[in-house]
Amino acid sequence: MSIMNSSNLLSITTFIYGFAAFFYIFAVVFKKPIAGRLGTWTALAGIAGNISGIVLRWVESYKIGIGHAPLSNLYESLVFFALVIVMIYLVIERSYANRTIGAFTTPLAFLAMAYASLSPNINDRIQPLVPALKSNWLIAHVIACFIGYAAFAIAFGLSIMFLFKRNDLKEESQFFKFFPDVKILNELSHQMIMFGFLFLSAGIITGAVWANSAWGRYWGWDPKETWSLITWFVYATLLHARFMGGWQGKRLAYLSIIGFAAVIFTYFGVNLLPGLHSYGQ
Amino acid sequence: MEKNEISGDPLNGVWKFFASVKLTVSLLLTLACTSIIGTVIPQNENPAVDFHKYGEFFYRIFSFLDIFDMYHSLWFQFLIFFLAVNIIVCSIDRLSSTWKIVFAKEISFDIAKLRKSYKEEFSGNRPPEELKSLFLSVVSGSFKYTKVEETETGFVIFAEKGRWTRLGVYAVHLSVVLLLVGGLMGSFFGFDGSVNIPEGESVKSIILRNTGREQPLDFEIRCDDFNVSFYESGVPKEYLSKLTILENGKPVYNKDIIVNDPLRFKGINIFQSSYGTLKPKEISLSFTNRETGMIYRQKASVGEEIKLPEAFGKFVIKEYSGAYDFRGHNLGEAFLGILTPFKGDPAEVILPMHFPSFDKMRKDELIISVEDAGRRYYTGLQVTRDPGVPVVYTGFIVMILGCFVSFFMSHKKLCVEVMKKGGKSRVMVAGIANKNKPGMEIRTQRIAKLLSEKAGILKG
Numbered sequence: 001m002s003i004m005n006s007s008n009l010l011s012i013t014t015f016i017y018g019f020a021a022f023f024y025i026f027a028v029v030f031k032k033p034i035a036g037r038l039g040t041w042t043a044l045a046g047i048a049g050n051i052s053g054i055v056l057r058w059v060e061s062y063k064i065g066i067g068h069a070p071l072s073n074l075y076e077s078l079v080f081f082a083l084v085i086v087m088i089y090l091v092i093e094r095s096y097a098n099r100t101i102g103a104f105t106t107p108l109a110f111l112a113m114a115y116a117s118l119s120p121n122i123n124d125r126i127q128p129l130v131p132a133l134k135s136n137w138l139i140a141h142v143i144a145c146f147i148g149y150a151a152f153a154i155a156f157g158l159s160i161m162f163l164f165k166r167n168d169l170k171e172e173s174q175f176f177k178f179f180p181d182v183k184i185l186n187e188l189s190h191q192m193i194m195f196g197f198l199f200l201s202a203g204i205i206t207g208a209v210w211a212n213s214a215w216g217r218y219w220g221w222d223p224k225e226t227w228s229l230i231t232w233f234v235y236a237t238l239l240h241a242r243f244m245g246g247w248q249g250k251r252l253a254y255l256s257i258i259g260f261a262a263v264i265f266t267y268f269g270v271n272l273l274p275g276l277h278s279y280g281q
Numbered sequence: 282m283e284k285n286e287i288s289g290d291p292l293n294g295v296w297k298f299f300a301s302v303k304l305t306v307s308l309l310l311t312l313a314c315t316s317i318i319g320t321v322i323p324q325n326e327n328p329a330v331d332f333h334k335y336g337e338f339f340y341r342i343f344s345f346l347d348i349f350d351m352y353h354s355l356w357f358q359f360l361i362f363f364l365a366v367n368i369i370v371c372s373i374d375r376l377s378s379t380w381k382i383v384f385a386k387e388i389s390f391d392i393a394k395l396r397k398s399y400k401e402e403f404s405g406n407r408p409p410e411e412l413k414s415l416f417l418s419v420v421s422g423s424f425k426y427t428k429v430e431e432t433e434t435g436f437v438i439f440a441e442k443g444r445w446t447r448l449g450v451y452a453v454h455l456s457v458v459l460l461l462v463g464g465l466m467g468s469f470f471g472f473d474g475s476v477n478i479p480e481g482e483s484v485k486s487i488i489l490r491n492t493g494r495e496q497p498l499d500f501e502i503r504c505d506d507f508n509v510s511f512y513e514s515g516v517p518k519e520y521l522s523k524l525t526i527l528e529n530g531k532p533v534y535n536k537d538i539i540v541n542d543p544l545r546f547k548g549i550n551i552f553q554s555s556y557g558t559l560k561p562k563e564i565s566l567s568f569t570n571r572e573t574g575m576i577y578r579q580k581a582s583v584g585e586e587i588k589l590p591e592a593f594g595k596f597v598i599k600e601y602s603g604a605y606d607f608r609g610h611n612l613g614e615a616f617l618g619i620l621t622p623f624k625g626d627p628a629e630v631i632l633p634m635h636f637p638s639f640d641k642m643r644k645d646e647l648i649i650s651v652e653d654a655g656r657r658y659y660t661g662l663q664v665t666r667d668p669g670v671p672v673v674y675t676g677f678i679v680m681i682l683g684c685f686v687s688f689f690m691s692h693k694k695l696c697v698e699v700m701k702k703g704g705k706s707r708v709m710v711a712g713i714a715n716k717n718k719p720g721m722e723i724r725t726q727r728i729a730k731l732l733s734e735k736a737g738i739l740k741g
Contacts, residue, residue, distance in 0.1 A: 066512070127516075128512045128514070128516060128518065130516060130517060131517060131518070131519055131520055131539065131540035131541070131553075132540050132541070134519075134539075134540065134541055135541040184719075187719055191717075194688040194689070195688070197684065197688070198681070198684045198685060198688060198689075201680055201681060201684055202681055205677045205680070205681065208673075208677070209674070209677070210541075212670065213541055213542070213543060214540055214541045214552070215552060215554065215663065216473065216543065216550055216552040216554075216663045216664075216665040217473065217665065217667075218670065218673060219464070221319060221324065221352040223320040226316050226319060226320045226352075227320060229316060230313045230316050230317060233309045233310070233312050233313035233316070234309075234310075234313050236309050237306050237309040237310055237313070240302055240305050240306055240309070241302075241306050244302040244305075245302045245303065245306060262313075270320070273320055273321060
């Protein structure tokens with residue numbers, strides 16, 4: 001197994017997720033439940049590959065003498081992000097017994113993995129930790145953030161489904177018949193947003209505590225920090241609008257999509273901004 | 282929530298304005314949008330750079346709006362202040378009614394309301410009297426508080442739990458206020474500065490970051506040693522400063538600090554933030570006689586003339602260069618010296634640190650090289666005091682707990698009504714919760730199923 005290193009294993013996982021996404025979409029488009037079941041098994045295989053890849057990478061880092069948890073750069077965080085998306089999705093699939101959601105969530109995991117594996121800008125080599133990253137807060141921070149981001153990603157997928165189904169209500173086409181009821185989509189995306197908000201808060205907080213022990217300040221209006229706060233503001237707006245303002249349906253779905261756009265920008269876009277120290281590249 | 286009072290009281294109007302969720306939503310969205318500006322336009326740069334980059338017109342507009350330091354501008358802090366007032370007023374406005382529910386002496390159940398909520402119904406073969414204790418044990422298994430009321434035709438079991446979870450949202454709001462208060466405490470009573478200390482030396486004051494002014498300390502910081510280590514790839518691995526704190530000249534505390542492991546002393550935090558090299562002080566030189574192979578070692582500092590053994594004369598190091606240029610080649614760090622033999626003319630000697638045998642090229646009978654440049658580091662420290670940190674950290678903990686409680690825990694009420702119908706019973710199980718209604722439906726179903734099984738009743 002000398003050829004099988006973690007990068008190869010994770011590249012294979014990318015394709016497995018690709019197949020899972022394909023099966024789920026196929027099941028929705030051609031209404032073939034068997035393809036959906038195939039999707040579930042493929043997604044499970046993907047999770048197995050994903051976890052093995054992460055563990056193998058951890059072991060490899062110790063073998064080359066710079067051992068650290070594989071959560072230290074963009075590549076490793078994307079790999080973890082994909083894993084959490086698929087894991088949360090499968091829990092939902094099990095409790096709601098509906099595979100159509102898979103068509104809107106597993107592609108996100110596939111895209112994350114594909115971007116990590118194929119983008120020329122992303123280095124998949126195991127790098128030693130620079131002094132600022134040598135902290136136990138690193139693991140807590142990255143895990144909390146990416147569980148939050150994954151939950152928001154799923155809420156995004158659910159919101160898209162909601163808009164499809166909602167716009168289709170009058171025509172009653174067969175196409176969206178197997179989608180969960182709008183009520184369920186609404187409630188489920190709300191659950192995901194609350195879950196994500198809790199973990200985003202925990203992610204920002206662990207980041208702040210870490211920054212305070214590394215640089216002597218818990219908040220510095222760095223672009224990355226500011227964008228995570230912007231994301232927090234957007235989802236806080238959504239929660240208040242829903243809890244207290246009685247907002248419903250479409251407006252919430254749009255806010256959820258805007259929120260996920262802010263997540264994506266916090267994650268990738270910040271690296272494009274001028275004059276900043278990018279610690280997540 | 283909104284009372285239609287006819288009132289001319291302006292204070293009431295102000296209160297209502299701040300108690301509205303519309304204001305919260307608008308403030309949160311405004312904060313989200315305006316915060317973007319400071320991430321696109323670099324903050325606190327050199328004004329000359331900004332002027333050049335944006336041109337006079339935009340520079341003046343941006344300066345007027347404090348865009349170059351927007352997160353500390355009056356208008357941005359005003360928005361945050363508004364949000365704080367909004368949070369506090371909203372919470373007070375709603376707390377009284379929540380308080381009445383949470384701390385009510387007599388727990389009240391509105392059976393009509395419960396009947397209208399989610400319910401399961403079934404009939405059983407046994408009369409109500411036989412079911413009472415059986416049902417009560419099932420219900421009290423998953424609900425903290427239970428109460429039985431006799432009715433004309435049977436009985437009703439009321440149960441509830443998680444009443445206190447209604448306070449979760451107030452905890453979240455409190456946490457935001459704590460963060461803001463902690464932040465204010467930091468900016469009023471704290472400071473943030475930095476200082477560079479050469480190895481072996483000590484300082485009594487630091488330079489503040491915002492104003493550039495000097496801030497005296499109650500103690501001295503001495504840097505006993507600084508070390509930087511690298512990975513094979515040349516990436517820095519660890520910066521380590523050995524620090525000693527001195528009070529009245531006496532050492533009272535010492536600690537090795539690295540990035541992520543600061544020194545904390547009497548409310549002041551000292552962080553490893555940078556490092557650099559100083560001009561060498563004492564240089565170890567070697568002088569080799571090319572013919573005999575005899576090696577002599579001597580130490581010298583820059584500008585100090587030393588006498589050489591045998592008949593080699595005198596040598597002086599004239600200067601140090603961080604990047605010496607030799608015929609278009611960068612030799613890196615190097616010393617330049619003058620060798621003055623007893624006979625003949627003085628010669629210029631170049632001593633690059635990375636090329637110890639460079640002086641052989643001079644083809645002289647004496648070969649000079651640098652053995653140890655006596656390189657000295659200085660450590661760059663960040664020195665802060667922030668009395669608001671404990672308040673902020675309390676806010677962090679309260680926020681996480683509050684979010685968890687207000688998102689995932691709810692005040693649940695259950696009612697089991699059993700009525701006599703002939704020799705049999707008619708059972709209704711109804712459940713209600715202030716949050717997550719689908720979750721409560723599932724829970725109600727489960728309890729109804731459990732009751733019907735336990736009592737040996739067929740569902741119908």
